[in-house]
Amino acid sequence: MAERELTYRGAINEALRLEMRRDESVFIMGEDIAGAPGRDDPEMVDAWGGVLKVTEGLINEFGPERVRDTPITESAFIGAGVGAAATGMRPVVELMFIGFMGVTLDQIINQAAKMRYMFGGKAKIPLVIRTTIGAGFRAAAQHSDATYSTFVHFPGLKVVAPATPYDAKGLLISAIRDDDPVIFCENKVLYDTTGPVPEEDYTVPLGPAGHPRDGADVTIVAISRMVSISLEAADRLAADGIEADVVDLRCLSPWDEDAIIGSIEKTGRLVVVDEDNPRCSMASDVAALAASRALGYLDAPVQMITAPHTPVPFSPPLEDYYVPKADAIVEAVRAIT
Amino acid sequence: MDLDRDKLLWIYRRMRQIREFENRLHEDFAAGLIPGFVHLYAGEEAIAVGVCAHLDDDDFITSTHRGHGHCIAKGVEINGMMAEIRGKASGCCKGKGGSMHIADVDRGMLGANGIVGGGPPLACGAGLSGRIRGSRQATACFFGDGGSNQGTTAESLNLAAVWKLPVVFICENNRYAETTSTDYSIGGPDIAGRGTAFGMPGIVVDGQDVFAVYEAAGEAFRRARDGEGPTLLECQTYRYFGHFEGDEIKYRTRDEEAHYRERDCLENFRSVVLDGELLEAEELDAIDREAETAIVDAVAFAESSPLPDPAECLNDVYVAY
């Protein structure tokens, strides 16, 4: 039987649905995640299902107590997620765009991230913060960031960024079942992409990298949407006889150092592809890992293909320039092979 | 009311210009000509214009994601705005900001804002800067009913109150934040009372009546400039289009929309000035045509302007690096 195909959006929706069915303590909240809150008119229920329709239909099954629309007050409702997690629930809260992190950052980095440690290991915070990342929507500077590295910086937070529908579902289920706070980064450009997704629940563990392509000539470490762009570059390189080993860094914290180092050991060359800004980033973190633990294997300088050190611009040609492209990856690989 | 002929004409011209601008964007968005998220101000014109009628070029405003009306009311040039929204190099932000970040700092317009609640702290700072310089500059801070729930808004109301800053807070209560009605999101009987709670006048105003807005804002700016501190005006209004273009608007009824459209601010203005024989219908008709022509010209300007050079992406991050 052919495997079922599902969109990245549908995979996330399904993970939420299955976990809410399985565990009464799981509930979700965010702005307009259902829509028209408080209205009795059945025509209005689920008026939006989330600004990008990821949570569509959930209110019909679980009701407004567990699919909870919030006022626009991220600091309070994300903080409420932390408090609910500390007191026996498993909330999944939505930060509509990662650029809004500033509004609520204290609750994430000082409260959620540090409580367990500060309290001598006596608290657990099984919270998931779902958020969207990524340029490509012409949504301009405050709605297009991919600044997951900010969260990676903080001990106590786990951070994941799935690249495929399969991983989106499996990682989200793991994140919900995990007892630590997890920042779950959904690339909005990927929502309509499809891939095989089993119907039952399954987990993809928080930590190990994915390995979508095997090759012996160059290691490409890529994150989120950059994985498919790297695979496209890898196909073009293969036509020239260069075989890329593509590592999907779907878990940013904790991360899979061994997968990165093992691949470099095999290929001797490293290109990192990251849609985030380049300074203090995952790209620079991977490069530092290579320098500190794999220098002996490297035959060429590490190449970093990232967004520039600028905010995301609005105008289409500017935004297209901003986002890393397969051309740049191909060129970087050619420069070192 | 201290509204002379020129001011009445100015008010109508600005309101009409906003309406034309937004109606045209509504069409152009549907035709696929406009990238990104676009939030239209149609229906709420009386607020921006009734408020900005009290402002000079060197006064300041802070705005929201629904910022085109605030820009036009403050005197930002519509050619540059239209080009910006189309992502052109000739846009007022060189195509870098788009609709959601449209700005003209030289005209005291400190930017539309993609962050709900992003504006009120900036407004406190603009008020403070005028105060420290000893000028009579004042700042208008626009935010929505949804924005009234952000911590930054509450913090700013208090800061402005304790420092008696020359800021007028204008809550545009259009009854919805995206799909969420104020019945669900606002604790307490109204938003104006939040001003009173922080020790400033909090006044509910009919936001469809530009005369009411003008009058309430007049007293608020007098207080602000005389060092008596901030005021919160809760202007009750309604947005005609969806939250953003492309919204199917399933969270309110067509009947409700029709009800609010009956209280249109432009129609209301017309009947007041014509019934009171303050202006002639021909003058108003001429302004309507002028506004239409200006929009046609703005679109032509935007369409004939080049897109930015891609590498322009790299400029303007710092003054110097």
Ligand SMILES: Cc1ncc(C[n+]2csc(CCOP(=O)(O)OP(=O)(O)O)c2C)c(N)n1
């Ligand atoms: C910090 C933040 N949270 C959420 C959003 C998404 N968002 C954009 S506009 C909006 C609704 C704003 O409602 P309101 O303040 O009433 O303004 P209106 O759209 O009605 O003019 C929301 C939730 C945002 N842009 N910024």
Ligand SMILES: [Mg+2]
């Ligand atoms: Mg509103």
